Amino acid sequence: MKNYLKLVNFEFNRVAKLFVVLLGITFVVQMLGVFFEAKKYLDMANQQIYEEMVPKAQFLQMYGQMSFMEVVRSAWFLAPIALCVAGVAFYIFLIWYRDWVGKNTFIYRLLMLPTTRLNIFYAKITTILVMTFGLVAFQIILLPIEKWIFNGMIPIEFRNDMGLIEVVTSMPELSLIIPNSLLQLVLYYGAGLLAVSILFTGILLERSFKWKGIFAGLLYGAIAVVVFISPLLLQDFVLDGFFYPIELFMIEIVMGLILLVASIWLSGFLLKKKITV
Amino acid sequence: MIEVKEIEKKYGRKKILKGVSFTANKGEITCLIGLNGVGKTTILNAIMALTPINKGQILIDGEPLKEKTFEKITFIPDAITMLPQMKIAEAMEFMKDFYTCWNQDRATELLGFFRLNKDDRISSLSKGNTAKVNLLLGLALDVDYVLMDEPFSGIDMFSREEIANVFTSHLIENRGVIITTHEIGDIEHLIDKVVLIDNGLVTKEFNAEEARENEGKSVIDVMREVYIG
Numbered sequence: 001m002k003n004y005l006k007l008v009n010f011e012f013n014r015v016a017k018l019f020v021v022l023l024g025i026t027f028v029v030q031m032l033g034v035f036f037e038a039k040k041y042l043d044m045a046n047q048q049i050y051e052e053m054v055p056k057a058q059f060l061q062m063y064g065q066m067s068f069m070e071v072v073r074s075a076w077f078l079a080p081i082a083l084c085v086a087g088v089a090f091y092i093f094l095i096w097y098r099d100w101v102g103k104n105t106f107i108y109r110l111l112m113l114p115t116t117r118l119n120i121f122y123a124k125i126t127t128i129l130v131m132t133f134g135l136v137a138f139q140i141i142l143l144p145i146e147k148w149i150f151n152g153m154i155p156i157e158f159r160n161d162m163g164l165i166e167v168v169t170s171m172p173e174l175s176l177i178i179p180n181s182l183l184q185l186v187l188y189y190g191a192g193l194l195a196v197s198i199l200f201t202g203i204l205l206e207r208s209f210k211w212k213g214i215f216a217g218l219l220y221g222a223i224a225v226v227v228f229i230s231p232l233l234l235q236d237f238v239l240d241g242f243f244y245p246i247e248l249f250m251i252e253i254v255m256g257l258i259l260l261v262a263s264i265w266l267s268g269f270l271l272k273k274k275i276t277v
Numbered sequence: 278m279i280e281v282k283e284i285e286k287k288y289g290r291k292k293i294l295k296g297v298s299f300t301a302n303k304g305e306i307t308c309l310i311g312l313n314g315v316g317k318t319t320i321l322n323a324i325m326a327l328t329p330i331n332k333g334q335i336l337i338d339g340e341p342l343k344e345k346t347f348e349k350i351t352f353i354p355d356a357i358t359m360l361p362q363m364k365i366a367e368a369m370e371f372m373k374d375f376y377t378c379w380n381q382d383r384a385t386e387l388l389g390f391f392r393l394n395k396d397d398r399i400s401s402l403s404k405g406n407t408a409k410v411n412l413l414l415g416l417a418l419d420v421d422y423v424l425m426d427e428p429f430s431g432i433d434m435f436s437r438e439e440i441a442n443v444f445t446s447h448l449i450e451n452r453g454v455i456i457t458t459h460e461i462g463d464i465e466h467l468i469d470k471v472v473l474i475d476n477g478l479v480t481k482e483f484n485a486e487e488a489r490e491n492e493g494k495s496v497i498d499v500m501r502e503v504y505i506g
Contacts, residue, residue: 006374014360102361109358111327113375114347208329276328 003115007123012130015091019131022087023138026080033076034146038153041066045158056157065160068150072167072174081177084135088128092196095124096203100277107277117271121200121264128196132189136177143168194256197263198224204267208274220266224259231255278302279324279350279422279453284333286319293319295477296333303421303453306444306467308485310458310500311474317457318355320474321424324455325352337422348378350422353415355430357407361400365393365410372414384417387448391439405436412440422453429460437463465496473503 012019044063048054054062071077099107110120143164151159168174179185202217209216231251235243243251279301286294293316301307309317322328324335326342337346359368365388373379388395391409399410408428415423429437437460443449444467458464465485473481481503488494494502 003375010371105354105356105358106360108327108352108354108356109371112325112347112352112358114344114377115375116344272326274329277322 004119008126011123011127022084029080037071067160118268121267201263201267204270208270280336282334285331299472301455305469306454307470308468309472315474351415351418351420352424355427357411366395378419380419387413405432425456
């Protein structure tokens with residue numbers, strides 16, 4: 001356990017720079033987004049009301065009030081989130097391959113540590129999780145600050161006030177990363193964890209068997225997907241809706257857990273018996 | 278004792294090791310000699326479970342390698358096993374964190390022995406100094422066995438001398454060492470046992486001292502006999 005925690009700390013320090021850069025980009029771009037989106041509306045209102053002499057009531061009738069939703073729907077807001085998602089997805093691969101490539105072969109050191117080699121797997125997957133939760137937590141902190149700035153810029157009569165929860169729930173992209181309930185959180189992030197563990201197993205298959213390993217990894221991924229969705233397929237095409245939705249849901253959870261355990265077991269086996277430097 | 282028993286290793290269809298067997302004792306320096314590509318590095322990797330073998334068995338003090346065996350045996354490959362952005366002091370800290378057998382006094386002594394500056398970044402070091410850091414990180418562990426892969430390759434004459442001096446010092450004493458090298462001249466007088474490997478097999482295993490005393494032959498003489506005929 002102690003070695004696992006030390007490895008997590010070590011792995012996280014290695015990604016800390018990338019993590020801070022992603023946080024910084026998200027902060028700067030989203031703040032600029034709030035400013036420019038609000039300014040765009042204000043400029044238009046000023047031009048219509050003070051230059052074109054359109055009465056305020058008529059302006060509001062023509063253009064409507066501005067809501068924070070418009071900021072959240074803009075590229076200013078969504079692009080940094082997409083960048084963070086891409087960054088984490090990229091790092092899922094880099095976290096393994098960076099130890100093999102180049103003349104500094106750090107994988108030798110990791111594999112020669114006097115601890116179970118599965119700790120390397122656990123530490124790397126934990127780092128991905130910590131990074132993901134860190135980025136999401138930062139977004140959750142940023143949202144009220146952004147709304148506060150937005151409220152400060154747009155006068156109340158021009159503003160359609162929406163609660164942050166309403167904003168998040170009405171945006172599918174956002175409610176995926178910031179789930180509305182604990183159950184959704186467990187489901188979304190559980191599925192994410194499962195996907196990362198399957199990817200890690202695929203990477204370890206490639207590292208163990210090279211070219212053949214790529215096919216084995218793809219095959220393993222395909223089998224995992226088929227196993228995971230097999231209850232849904234059976235329900236629809238064979239059993240003709242035999243299970244209640246809650247039963248099907250429980251079966252899917254069990255399937256997910258089986259696949260997670262299988263991925264960890266296979267990764268442990270590869271790291272112990274098949275991996276090659 | 279490290280026992281390598283009938284190990285076989287294939288890369289694709291090519292068989293690199295075809296049943297290699299030898300032993301390496303504690304307190305002795307065993308040198309694996311062979312031309313490029315005969316599988317010397319593969320043997321060291323296999324002993325450390327860094328590459329799987331297709332057949333055979335490797336025992337360390339009578340047991341197969343387990344996670345705790347890494348407190349008893351260490352491997353110094355020909356490339357450094359630490360991150361380039363680390364300072365030497367950080368690399369030492371990493372080792373101290375993970376290995377209970379890390380000997381800080383010896384690490385400090387080696388730092389002085391090799392005249393290294395602990396605040397230097399690994400990426401900024403010359404090839405010779407990088408090799409010395411690699412040796413430091415391995416030799417500062419209180420382990421019974423040390424495996425070294427080509428510790429002299431591509432290193433200047435003075436660094437080679439310094440590294441060779443390690444073998445005559447107390448830093449190596451009482452440990453079992455397996456070393457692969459091309460630069461046999463640097464350590465010929467220090468080797469206890471020689472294992473000649475060719476075509477995936479051990480072609481000759483002999484005691485260097487006995488060959489010198491009984492047959493009047495140096496290691497290079499025996500190599501010439503075996504490889505050239």
